[in-house]
Amino acid sequence: MRDRGRILLGLAAFLALALFPIWYNLGSGGSVIDLEVQLPEGGGDCIADTEFMRHEHMQLLMDWRDEVVRDNDRVYTAEDGKQYYKSLSTTCMSCHDNKQEFCDKCHDFVGVTPYCWDCHVEPKGGL
Amino acid sequence: MAMDRRGFCKLAGLGVLGAAGASATTAREIRMNAGDAAGTIAEPIVGERWAMVVDLDACRKKDGCTDCIQACHKVHNVPKFDNPKDEVKWIWKEPYAEAFPNQKHEHMANHLLHEELLVFCNHCDNPPCVRVCPTQATWKRDDGIVMMDWHRCIGCRYCIAACPYGSRSFNWRDPRPFIAEQDPDFPTRTRGVVEKCTFCDERLAKGQLPACVEACNEKCLIFGDLEDAHSEVREILEKRHSIRRKPGLGTQPEVYYLV
Numbered sequence: 001m002r003d004r005g006r007i008l009l010g011l012a013a014f015l016a017l018a019l020f021p022i023w024y025n026l027g028s029g030g031s032v033i034d035l036e037v038q039l040p041e042g043g044g045d046c047i048a049d050t051e052f053m054r055h056e057h058m059q060l061l062m063d064w065r066d067e068v069v070r071d072n073d074r075v076y077t078a079e080d081g082k083q084y085y086k087s088l089s090t091t092c093m094s095c096h097d098n099k100q101e102f103c104d105k106c107h108d109f110v111g112v113t114p115y116c117w118d119c120h121v122e123p124k125g126g127l
Numbered sequence: 128m129a130m131d132r133r134g135f136c137k138l139a140g141l142g143v144l145g146a147a148g149a150s151a152t153t154a155r156e157i158r159m160n161a162g163d164a165a166g167t168i169a170e171p172i173v174g175e176r177w178a179m180v181v182d183l184d185a186c187r188k189k190d191g192c193t194d195c196i197q198a199c200h201k202v203h204n205v206p207k208f209d210n211p212k213d214e215v216k217w218i219w220k221e222p223y224a225e226a227f228p229n230q231k232h233e234h235m236a237n238h239l240l241h242e243e244l245l246v247f248c249n250h251c252d253n254p255p256c257v258r259v260c261p262t263q264a265t266w267k268r269d270d271g272i273v274m275m276d277w278h279r280c281i282g283c284r285y286c287i288a289a290c291p292y293g294s295r296s297f298n299w300r301d302p303r304p305f306i307a308e309q310d311p312d313f314p315t316r317t318r319g320v321v322e323k324c325t326f327c328d329e330r331l332a333k334g335q336l337p338a339c340v341e342a343c344n345e346k347c348l349i350f351g352d353l354e355d356a357h358s359e360v361r362e363i364l365e366k367r368h369s370i371r372r373k374p375g376l377g378t379q380p381e382v383y384y385l386v
Binding site for chain 1: 168171204268274276277278309310311312313314315316317328332
């Protein structure tokens with residue numbers, strides 16, 4: 001084992017490189033989601049609470065999509081009895097009218113590219 | 128620790144149970160709050176068998192009118208391409224001889240033989256496009272509307288081949304740059320998707336008549352429920368002679384032409 005020193009050095013260098021993303025993020029705190037999204041002015045209530053929307057909006061929108069197109073079931077009743085049309089562009093984005101500052105900010109951060117807006121037209125306010 | 132097969136199975140089972148329990152406890156309860164986006168919800172127009180009647184006599188009164196075409200293509204973000212090979216259309220005009228190839232002869236009324244008439248999806252009772260769609264992106268609703276789910280269309284164009292009326296258009300190119308004015312209330316399509324008339328299902332759901340019917344001042348387009356014996360379409364069809372396109376094919380089109 002005359003090369004023990006070199007081997008250990010090599011191993012340490014390899015580990016340092018391979019684990020770069022982990023220790024880099026630990027140091028910079030970059031893995032913590034801390035984004036300021038632009039909320040609609042006036043601060044009206046959403047169709048559901050923030051926590052739910054933050055975690056489940058993608059599933060909710062997928063469900064809406066299927067219910068509207070395939071079952072012609074277009075009205076969503078919130079817990080308080082208020083009714084909304086199930087529509088990304090006319091319900092959600094009538095308040096959240098700035099796609100760049102609301103939708104894109106998080107989507108860009110987590111590296112997802114939802115194809116909603118390939119077809120659905122984003123409101124003019126966000127342009 | 129040596130583990131026999133029995134021990135391994137027990138542990139694996141426990142692991143699965145544990146994982147299921149954990150996901151059940153993290154499942155969030157849906158709590159809804161009041162909202163500001165709540166609009167007025169209009170009463171939808173419902174029917175059991177939608178059909179359209181096209182009154183050619185009324186349509187002829189206003190030569191060259193394209194109000195219905197303009198209205199439809201505007202609210203549905205239908206692109207306008209310069210190259211006819213790329214053309215996308217939901218409602219358009221076709222010479223009588225091409226719309227009714229088996230129902231013409233050389234001595235028939237001149238105005239019919241030489242005029243162009245409105246054509247669009249026939250919302251067949253027995254739609255061949257639905258039979259061939261491999262993804263069920265197009266299907267017949269209970270109220271007879273042959274619907275399209277653009278989310279699900281894979282662009283195979285079987286439906287275009289199957290439709291004997293040419294009612295379906297394919298987006299060979301990205302349509303967005305070719306839409307003069309995008310209506311934010313209706314989606315556009317993307318390249319590689321088939322589109323056609325849907326009898327304005329989205330307007331019926333909000334209590335509005337189809338855009339073409341609403342746009343026509345001459346009242347040549349009459350929309351209604353064939354299952355309702357007192358509906359306007361039923362009354363007209365009982366009084367006046369009507370024909371349908373290519374009846375021999377057995378598709379049972381639900382667009383009737385008063386000639």
